[in-house]
Each structure stands twice: as C-alpha cells, then as structure tokens.
Amino acid sequence: DIVMTQSPDSLAVSLGERATINCKSSRSVLYSSSSKNYLAWYQQKPGLPPKLLIYWAFTRDSGVPDRFSGSGSGTDFTLTIDSLQAEDVAVYFCQQYYSTPYTFGQGTRLEIK
Amino acid sequence: EVQLVESGGGLVQPGGSLRLSCAVSGFTFSNYWMSWVRQSPGKGLEWVANIKQDGTEKYYVDSLMGRFTISRDNTENSLYLQMNSLRAEDTAVYYCARDLGKWEPHQHWGQGTLVTVSS
Numbered sequence: 237d238i239v240m241t242q243s244p245d246s247l248a249v250s251l252g253e254r255a256t257i258n259c260k261s262s263r264s265v266l267y268s269s270s271s272k273n274y275l276a277w278y279q280q281k282p283g284l285p286p287k288l289l290i291y292w293a294f295t296r297d298s299g300v301p302d303r304f305s306g307s308g309s310g311t312d313f314t315l316t317i318d319s320l321q322a323e324d325v326a327v328y329f330c331q332q333y334y335s336t337p338y339t340f341g342q343g344t345r346l347e348i349k
Numbered sequence: 350e351v352q353l354v355e356s357g358g359g360l361v362q363p364g365g366s367l368r369l370s371c372a373v374s375g376f377t378f379s380n381y382w383m384s385w386v387r388q389s390p391g392k393g394l395e396w397v398a399n400i401k402q403d404g405t406e407k408y409y410v411d412s413l414m415g416r417f418t419i420s421r422d423n424t425e426n427s428l429y430l431q432m433n434s435l436r437a438e439d440t441a442v443y444y445c446a447r448d449l450g451k452w453e454p455h456q457h458w459g460q461g462t463l464v465t466v467s468s
Contacts, residue, residue: 237411276454285458285461288454288455329394331396331454337408337409338396338399340395
C-alpha cells in the first residue's frame with residue numbers, strides 16, 4: 237500500500253497570511269503515460285463530510301476559491317492557502333488514488349493564530 | 350443537486366452483520382463509480398471499497414479480509430455495503446461517495462452513518 241504522510245500535524249496561521257501543508261507519498265503517484273499525479277486534497281470541517289478541494293495535484297474542484305492551490309509531483313506535494321480566512325479552519329487530508337487501496341494522509345489541523 | 354443519503358448504521362455486537370444503504374439523487378447514478386469511505390471517531394479517513402458503474406468491477410481494502418461486500422442497484426439508485434463478522438475496529442462513520450471516475454477521487458459525499466460495534 238502507498239503510505240501518505242502529511243506535515244505538520246497541526247498548524248496555526250494568522251488571518252490573511254499563507255498556510256502551507258505538505259504531503260509525501262511512499263511511492264510516486266505520477267502516471268507517466270498521462271503525466272498526471274493521482275493526488276487529491278480534501279477539507280473537512282467539524283461534523284461534516286470531507287469536501288474535495290483539488291485533484292490531479294493542482295486542479296481545483298468546481299466552486300473552490302482560488303486562494304487554494306496545489307503543487308508538486310511524484311512523491312512530494314503541497315497545499316497552499318493564500319490569505320487565510322476564518323472559514324478555512326478545518327482538517328486537511330491528502331489522498332492518493334494511483335492504486336488501490338486508495339490511501340489518505342493522517343490529516344493536518346489548521347487553526348487561526 | 351447531487352444528494353447522497355446513507356442509512357443502516359447502528360449498534361451491533363462483535364461478530365454481527367449490518368447492511369448500509371446509500372440513496373442517491375440529482376445525477377444519473379448508473380454513470381458513476383461509487384465508493385465507501387470510513388472514518389473512525391476522532392481519527393483519519395480510510396477508503397473501504399469502490400464499484401464500477403455496472404457493478405462488474407469491485408475493489409476493496411485488503412484489511413477487510415473478505416468480510417465486506419459492495420454492491421449497487423442502478424434501478425433503485427442505491428449503493429450498498431454488506432458488512433459481516435464485524436469487529437470493534439470497524440466502528441466508524443461510513444460515507445458513500447460519488448467518484449469523478451475510475452482511478453479518480455471522491456467528488457460528492459453523503460453525511461455518513463455511524464456504525465458502532467460493541468457488546
């Protein structure tokens with residue numbers, strides 16, 4: 237199984253500042269024939285299901301604000317939230333869907349400083 | 350509007366069985382891969398299984414060791430998860446999700462149904 241490891245486990249950022257969350261996979265999730273990274277990011281707020289933010293490592297899902305961006309390739313990925321808003325307080329998960337079993341990172345809790 | 354509504358969760362004794370259902374609306378169910386994902390209380394997310402549009406392909410997390418079966422009824426717009434030989438570690442909120450496609454992530458999620466395995 238591909239192991240996904242996020243860092244940090246928790247993060248406190250001031251309103252209006254940038255938050256950066258990292259995700260590392262134990263094997264590359266880049267499919268060479270398509271040049272696509274099979275990596276997604278989700279946001280989960282308390283009491284709610286996860287919400288898909290980004291897939292293919294950097295494609296924002298419909299309706300996701302452009303302050304959310306994804307980057308990286310192969311085994312190392314980053315979710316960046318520019319100009320942090322109060323409503324961005326949540327737990328963020330990365331997930332690889334390159335091979336089954338699809339696996340998630342352990343989550344990063346984002347709070348306001 | 351895409352809607353997924355899970356049901357069938359509850360308290361069950363170790364070794365027991367439950368069948369979860371997910372009723373969908375707002376999209377053509379038969380066009381999409383579907384998944385079950387679970388989340389243990391206060392813990393992370395675990396993908397459980399997924400199923401092709403026509404039910405002919407199914408994939409599971411290995412740790413289930415054949416205890417769970419995913420299925421679907423496209424005439425009823427419903428997804429199912431039959432869970433047998435339940436263990437305490439199966440205690441979790443179970444979400445059904447609509448996938449973007451095969452080998453693609455989960456774009457829409459239900460609100461989840463809680464399964465508690467305890468004596």
